[in-house]
Amino acid sequence: MLEISSKTNLLEKKSYKYSLQDVAEPNLQRDIYSYGTIPKVAFNHRRVPMAMPEEIWITDTSLRDGQQSVEPYSVDQIVNIYKLLNKLGGPYGIIRQTEFFIYSKKDRQAIEKCMELDLKFPEITSWIRASKKDFQLVKDLGIKETGVLVSCSDYHIFKKMNMTRQQCLDHYLGVIKDAFDAGVIPRCHLEDITRADFYGFVVPFVNELQRLSREAGIPVKIRACDTMGYGVPYTEAAMPRSVAGIIYGLQHYADVPSECLEWHGHNDFYKAVANASTAWLYGACAVNCSLLGIGERTGNVPLEAMVFEYASLRGSLDGMDTTVITEIADFFKHDIGYDIPPMTPFVGSAFNTTRAGIHADGLMKDEEIYTIFDTKKILGKPAAVQISKTSGLAGIAYWINGTYGLDGENAVSKRDELVVKMKELIDAEYEDGRQTVMTDHELDTMIQRLAPGRYVMK
Numbered sequence: 001m002l003e004i005s006s007k008t009n010l011l012e013k014k015s016y017k018y019s020l021q022d023v024a025e026p027n028l029q030r031d032i033y034s035y036g037t038i039p040k041v042a043f044n045h046r047r048v049p050m051a052m053p054e055e056i057w058i059t060d061t062s063l064r065d066g067q068q069s070v071e072p073y074s075v076d077q078i079v080n081i082y083k084l085l086n087k088l089g090g091p092y093g094i095i096r097q098t099e100f101f102i103y104s105k106k107d108r109q110a111i112e113k114c115m116e117l118d119l120k121f122p123e124i125t126s127w128i129r130a131s132k133k134d135f136q137l138v139k140d141l142g143i144k145e146t147g148v149l150v151s152c153s154d155y156h157i158f159k160k161m162n163m164t165r166q167q168c169l170d171h172y173l174g175v176i177k178d179a180f181d182a183g184v185i186p187r188c189h190l191e192d193i194t195r196a197d198f199y200g201f202v203v204p205f206v207n208e209l210q211r212l213s214r215e216a217g218i219p220v221k222i223r224a225c226d227t228m229g230y231g232v233p234y235t236e237a238a239m240p241r242s243v244a245g246i247i248y249g250l251q252h253y254a255d256v257p258s259e260c261l262e263w264h265g266h267n268d269f270y271k272a273v274a275n276a277s278t279a280w281l282y283g284a285c286a287v288n289c290s291l292l293g294i295g296e297r298t299g300n301v302p303l304e305a306m307v308f309e310y311a312s313l314r315g316s317l318d319g320m321d322t323t324v325i326t327e328i329a330d331f332f333k334h335d336i337g338y339d340i341p342p343m344t345p346f347v348g349s350a351f352n353t354t355r356a357g358i359h360a361d362g363l364m365k366d367e368e369i370y371t372i373f374d375t376k377k378i379l380g381k382p383a384a385v386q387i388s389k390t391s392g393l394a395g396i397a398y399w400i401n402g403t404y405g406l407d408g409e410n411a412v413s414k415r416d417e418l419v420v421k422m423k424e425l426i427d428a429e430y431e432d433g434r435q436t437v438m439t440d441h442e443l444d445t446m447i448q449r450l451a452p453g454r455y456v457m458k
Contacts, residue, residue: 007051007251007258007283016253017207021200022166026154029195029240039230044238048248051283052313053258058306059288060085060098061264063110064127064147065300066290067101070338077336078110079117081291084328086119090319093121094310095303096286099147102126102137111141125187130175135182145185147223148175152202153192165201173208180216187221189264194230198239198249206254221260222250223288226275229268229298233278243275244282251283262286267298276301277309291328292340292347304328304346323380346379353384355437357392360385364398364414387438389430396422399443404455418451 005012032040062081067073073081082098089095100114101107114124127147128134138146150172151157157168172188179186188209196202206222213220224246231243239245247263250256263279263286265272276287293302304325311317329347332338342350352375354360362369367383376382384402385395393414400419401411412419425446426438444457 008049018199018203018253020165020169020204021197022164023154023197023200026158027197027200028154032241033195033230039241041232041234041241042238043234043236045236046238046245047235048244048282050244050281051248051251052281053283053285055259056280056285056287056310056314057094057096058089058303058310059096059262059286060122060290060303061288061300062098062291062294062303064099064101065296066294069295069299070336072106073336075106075110075113079113080331080335081328082114082119082122083117084324084331085122085291086117088307088321088324088328089121090317090321092319093123094307094318094320095122097125097145098122099125099127102128102134102141102143108141111143115142127189130172130178132178132182135179135184138184139182143184145187145221146179147187147189148179149191150175150188150205151191152205153196154201155195156192157201169201169205169208172205173212176209176212176220177216180212180218183218185219185221187223187262189223189225191225192227193224193246194226194228194240196240198246199253203249203253206250206256210255219260221262222254222256223262223264224250224279224284226263226265229266229271231265231275232271233274243278247279247282247284258283258285260285262288264288265301266296267293267300272299272301273305273309276306277313280309280313292332292338292344294338308346322378326380350386352381353386355386355388355395356390357395360391360398361394361414364394364401387426387443389427389434391426393419393423396426400447400455403440403444403457406455418447418454421450422446 001014002011003014032042063078085095085098100111102111111124124143125145126138126143128138130148157163157165161168176186190202193202209220230241232241233243235244250261261284263276263284265275279287287301287306289303289306290300291303293299307320307322325346329340333340340348342348345351352371354370359370363383371383382402385391385398387395387399397412397414397416397419406412447455
């Protein structure tokens with residue numbers, strides 16, 4: 001059958017219908033996933049068209065997947081995180097949704113307090129176990145959409161759930177029907193999709209979900225979950241690891257519209273951000289993220305990273321306030337007590353700090369030489385230096401100017417007598433075996449000894 005595609009405006013074949021393959025033994029993709037070896041990346045040299053949607057957005061799982069990986073947040077901390085997400089996402093709601101647990105009294109209290117703020121974005125959604133009682137609880141709380149776990153690889157179907165594919169399909173369809181009966185939009189979390197039999201289970205299952213959705217008159221959302229971080233962004237990679245192939249297949253063979261398609265990735269192989277961007281580029285409207293990347297094992301897609309990916313791909317922040325990213329980092333560090341590795345991009349204490357004298361020399365001449373962008377303007381964090389044995393005269397001079405707010409004709413040069421004397425003392429420290437960087441307090445004390453009253457720390 002031929003139909004005009006609303007996406008390409010071309011006649012396309014719609015006769016690709018995949019039936020459930022109810023196999024007797026699980027397909028564990030052993031040619032790719034042999035447990036005693038590193039997972040392999042196979043290529044089939046098939047390309048699918050790049051097709052970024054007209055709109056793309058971010059969804060958040062900091063209060064669900066993220067909270068599973070740290071000490072539980074207090075109600076006040078949850079409310080503050082929610083307000084920070086709203087502030088970061090801006091007036092157009094680029095951070096479109098966030099998901100909450102709803103089981104404990106504390107969870108429900110946090111939801112109620114967030115609802116009382118009456119913020120349009122991010123929309124409050126939930127995540128539940130799949131039962132009629134839970135769907136009713138979602139509806140009673142006034143939540144319109146909930147996530148539902150529907151694991152889709154044979155690892156889960158056969159090994160964890162102890163079912164056949166047909167039994168699993170029937171079970172899931174019953175669960176989603178309960179959601180429709182309760183008038184709740186189900187967001188189906190296709191767990192472990194990068195190890196699943198895509199054409200033998202995933203596509204037939206999603207086609208059945210679409211059928212139920214049409215009958216109920218309620219949309220169904222599909223979250224493609226790269227649970228183990230196996231996805232790859234390479235354009236000609238073979239299934240089931242191809243992110244582009246998964247997104248294309250869900251659209252082309254299971255008729256999932258872009259606005260109902262979401263990517264959820266993990267960072268086990270350092271590909272979380274690249275994979276999420278690929279999902280956007282090939283047709284998913286939403287990528288699911290967590291603040292600071294906090295999540296299971298190596299973590300989720302860092303939300304702050306996708307803010308910058310969004311701006312890079314769209315050419316605009318569309319109202320997002322990136323200075324809030326620094327507020328978020330400070331909140332996690334000081335209020336929650338979360339230890340952010342100092343070199344973490346955008347949020348680490350040393351992400352735009354150098355110890356190299358040659359870099360500091362470049363910064364003194366023009367910050368743009370060694371700074372990714374105007375970090376003071378965009379993140380409220382100016383470029384900085386730490387003083388160590390490799391900082392040199394330029395590093396010391398840059399530290400003095402930054403610390404004491406000196407610029408223009410008041411700025412010291414690396415040839416200043418004070419800078420030369422400080423370098424002699426610092427070099428002597430490291431000659432005596434010092435390994436750590438010089439602290440701001442130590443350097444200020446040194447300056448007050450060498451040049452009393454010349455500068456006062458701000």
